[in-house]
Amino acid sequence: DSGVTQTPKHLITATGQRVTLRCSPRSGDLSVYWYQQSLDQGLQFLIHYYNGEERAKGNILERFSAQQFPDLHSELNLSSLELGDSALYFCASSASNSGNTIYFGEGSWLTVV
Amino acid sequence: AQSVAQPEDQVNVAEGNPLTVKCTYSVSGNPYLFWYVQYPNRGLQFLLKYITGDNLVKGSYGFEAEFNKSQTSFHLKKPSALVSDSALYFCAVRDLYSGNTPLVFGKGTRLSVIA
Numbered sequence: 001d002s003g004v005t006q007t008p009k010h011l012i013t014a015t016g017q018r019v020t021l022r023c024s025p026r027s028g029d030l031s032v033y034w035y036q037q038s039l040d041q042g043l044q045f046l047i048h049y050y051n052g053e054e055r056a057k058g059n060i061l062e063r064f065s066a067q068q069f070p071d072l073h074s075e076l077n078l079s080s081l082e083l084g085d086s087a088l089y090f091c092a093s094s095a096s097n098s099g100n101t102i103y104f105g106e107g108s109w110l111t112v113v
Numbered sequence: 114a115q116s117v118a119q120p121e122d123q124v125n126v127a128e129g130n131p132l133t134v135k136c137t138y139s140v141s142g143n144p145y146l147f148w149y150v151q152y153p154n155r156g157l158q159f160l161l162k163y164i165t166g167d168n169l170v171k172g173s174y175g176f177e178a179e180f181n182k183s184q185t186s187f188h189l190k191k192p193s194a195l196v197s198d199s200a201l202y203f204c205a206v207r208d209l210y211s212g213n214t215p216l217v218f219g220k221g222t223r224l225s226v227i228a
Contacts, residue, residue, distance in 0.1 A: 002156065033215060043157075043203065043218040056215055090156060101147070102216055104157040 003027065004105035006091050012111045018079040021108045025072055025093030031055075032074040033094075033102060034066055038087040049074055081112045115140045117206050119219035126194045127227050134189040134222045136204030143209040146187045147216065148178055151201040160202075163187060164209065174198070194226045 003026035013019055025032050034046040036059075045058035049068035060066075063081075068074045078085060092104040116139045126132045138144055145164055149157040161172025168180040178189045187204060201223050205216040 002158070004156075035218075042220040045215040045217070048215055058215060092157075101159055101162060103159060104149070106156040 002103040002105065004091055004093050004103055006089075006105035006108050008108055009106065010109045010111075012113060013081060015081055015083060015112055017081050017112075018077065019081065019110065021076040021078070021089055021091075021110075023074045023076070023091030023093075023105060025074070025091075026103055029093035029095050029103075030072065031094045031096065031102075032068055032072070033092040034060075034074070034076050035090040035092065035104075036087050037090060037107070043090075046076070078110070081110075083112050086110055086112045115206055115208055115214065115217045117204050117217055117219035119202075119204055119222045121222050122220075123223045123225065125225045125227060128196055129193050132191050132194040132198070132224065132226070134202050134204075134224060136187045136189065136219060137185050138187060138204070138206040139185065140206055140208045144180075144185075144187075145207045145209045146178075146180065147205040148172065148176070148187075148189050149203045149205065149218075151203065151221070153200075157203060160189070194224075196226045196228050199224055199226045 005024040007022045030051045032049045036044045046060040047066050048056040052068050066076045088107045090107045092102045094100045094102045118137045147162045148160040151157050163170045163180045171177045201221045203221050204219045
């Protein structure tokens with residue numbers, strides 16, 4: 001158990017809908033990262049937050065957004081969902097902004113039908 | 114820009130034999146290198162990392178990796194493979210002093226250990 005908690009574990013939703021994925025980082029970790037894993041694209045970095053502030057943005061679509069709250073948990077919001085958004089979404093956390101070991105949650109499986 | 118290449122999509126090895134999973138990287142500065150393992154329907158688990166120091170890094174479950182700066186490689190190795198080592202392995206890199214850049218992952222190598 002990495003100590004990173006993600007909910008829900010599985011989610012099935014229809015095209016055009018909006019979903020929110022939630023992540024609780026390891027105790028004391030200030031950095032939260034979101035990654036998307038799909039069969040054809042591999043593991044893609046989406047966004048990084050450090051202590052509530054956005055620090056880096058990767059291949060995140062405009063339909064997606066994220067935030068990190070004062071209690072350090074993070075949410076990834078996915079809207080106007082398309083079939084191609086079906087993927088495994090990982091949250092990861094690390095102790096600092098400088099790139100210590102990043103620990104991953106078990107992921108949230110999103111299926112868009 | 115940082116990048117990682119895992120040249121083999123699949124590696125097959127017999128149980129008890131040594132295994133190697135290859136990784137090469139590209140960074141503009143000094144590399145910060147990781148190996149992760151993913152079992153079916155699970156998250157990525159940290160195996161080991163290299164920052165500085167000894168080129169041979171030992172990690173979890175008997176795995177080790179050798180950093181080779183001249184060849185820009187960080188191959189994962191284990192002296193004797195177990196069936197339970199069968200999983201998807203990811204190499205990742207970031208520039209040690211690049212500030213906010215995230216870990217960049219390779220596409221993964223599926224290891225199959227055959228009894």
